[in-house]
Amino acid sequence: MATAGSGEAPHLPEELLWVPERCDARSAWLGHIPFGFWLVGALGPRVLVELGTHWGHSYFAFCQAIRDLGLPTKAFAVDTWAGDEHSGYYGDDVFVDVDNWNEQRFATFSTLLRSTFDAAAEGFDVSSIDLLHIDGLHTYDAVKHDFENWLPKMSPRGIVLLHDIAETRDDFGVHVLWSELVERYPTVGFEHSHGLGVVCVGDEMPDAILALLPAQWTDHAMPRVFQALGERLELMARSESQAGLIDDLQVENEHRLRIIEDLQVESEHRLRIIEDFQVESEHRLRIIEDLQVESEHRLRIIEDLKVESEHRLRTIEELLEIRTLLDTEIEHLRSTLARTQETVDVEHSTRMQLEETIRSSPIASFALRRRLP
Numbered sequence: 316m317a318t319a320g321s322g323e324a325p326h327l328p329e330e331l332l333w334v335p336e337r338c339d340a341r342s343a344w345l346g347h348i349p350f351g352f353w354l355v356g357a358l359g360p361r362v363l364v365e366l367g368t369h370w371g372h373s374y375f376a377f378c379q380a381i382r383d384l385g386l387p388t389k390a391f392a393v394d395t396w397a398g399d400e401h402s403g404y405y406g407d408d409v410f411v412d413v414d415n416w417n418e419q420r421f422a423t424f425s426t427l428l429r430s431t432f433d434a435a436a437e438g439f440d441v442s443s444i445d446l447l448h449i450d451g452l453h454t455y456d457a458v459k460h461d462f463e464n465w466l467p468k469m470s471p472r473g474i475v476l477l478h479d480i481a482e483t484r485d486d487f488g489v490h491v492l493w494s495e496l497v498e499r500y501p502t503v504g505f506e507h508s509h510g511l512g513v514v515c516v517g518d519e520m521p522d523a524i525l526a527l528l529p530a531q532w533t534d535h536a537m538p539r540v541f542q543a544l545g546e547r548l549e550l551m552a553r554s555e556s557q558a559g560l561i562d563d564l565q566v567e568n569e570h571r572l573r574i575i576e577d578l579q580v581e582s583e584h585r586l587r588i589i590e591d592f593q594v595e596s597e598h599r600l601r602i603i604e605d606l607q608v609e610s611e612h613r614l615r616i617i618e619d620l621k622v623e624s625e626h627r628l629r630t631i632e633e634l635l636e637i638r639t640l641l642d643t644e645i646e647h648l649r650s651t652l653a654r655t656q657e658t659v660d661v662e663h664s665t666r667m668q669l670e671e672t673i674r675s676s677p678i679a680s681f682a683l684r685r686r687l688p
């Protein structure tokens with residue numbers, strides 16, 4: 316046993332420096348994982364239950380410690396894997412992911428119970444659980460109900476962990492329950508990562524756990540050591556996630572650079588097309604100008620032809636008038652000719668009669684011959 320102030324070299328187990336396999340900078344529990352590793356080693360729970368697992372950041376840290384410390388612990392994670400008002404509601408993909416992770420690493424001792432906390436409680440014997448982590452809905456009523464409902468299941472070595480004892484926003488009420496529990500049980504609380512309360516509900520605590528309690532502290536270093544170790548993990552996760560972000564940004568950057576290069580090539584290509592269009596358009600403009608000149612020239616020819624044609628029309632009209640006059644004249648001459656012909660015919664027949672008369676009368680003939688030509 317190593318207690319603070321005992322004079323012995325403090326026992327600092329290796330697991331304090333382990334890195335969780337499921338390490339995510341977004342996890343609200345990351346800062347408590349070194350303590351979780353240590354607690355599993357120090358308590359050696361026969362049965363461990365977590366109420367509220369979601370992505371499994373806290374649960375799989377417990378499992379990692381159980382596996383790597385070679386403990387005979389049976390572990391159970393209880394969750395509907397549907398979410399709640401505080402964590403938000405989510406789809407089946409979360410359970411599928413958590414289930415795969417569990418199957419691949421911890422299936423020999425870890426069981427996922429997809430049910431409500433109340434329904435799952437019925438499957439556990441009284442006094443059977445050594446370590447219970449409550450991290451479900453964080454309202455005062457919900458967490459008080461969960462604590463009281465599961466309390467009879469806790470063994471004499473039982474420890475209950477409450478997450479979010481330092482969270483006071485909105486209707487978070489774990490801090491209220493915590494202030495009640497510190498009056499009734501030996502407890503130790505951590506303020507970092509939203510706060511974690513350790514409630515020793517059993518009365519047969521291992522020495523290592525008792526050494527954790529504030530009554531044993533000489534320099535109050537213990538919570539700060541776990542906090543510093545937790546912050547180290549948070550920094551590691553954040554730097555890994557930032558490195559991932561930087562890698563992603565680099566990939567994205569290279570991708571955008573390629574897009575910019577492609578756009579440059581495309582833009583040069585379009586510039587050349589525009590220049591070609593300009594040349595073509597100037598050429599067409601010149602053709603249009605030539606056509607305009609040609610068209611004005613033809614217009615002038617058309618106007619000249621119009622003038623010429625009007626002139627010819629007038630000439631034709633004049634000729635037509637002359638022809639009408641001539642026709643009238645001809646008609647007049649014809650009728651004059653006809654009358655003259657009639658006169659000639661009359662004179663001819665008169666002459667014929669006269670000649671006849673002369674032939675038949677020698678005196679008349681003599682007289683006539685003297686008068687007539």
Ligand SMILES: C[S@@+](CC[C@H](N)C(=O)[O-])C[C@H]1O[C@@H](n2cnc3c(N)ncnc32)[C@H](O)[C@@H]1O
Nearest residue numbers: 367368369372373394395398431432450451452
């Ligand atoms: C804060 S999250 C758990 C976080 C997790 N411990 C971690 O390390 O990230 C709360 C989870 O509790 C579950 N939950 C809340 N109330 C529940 C209830 N009455 N029964 C079953 N699951 C519940 C929700 O589905 C949600 O996944």
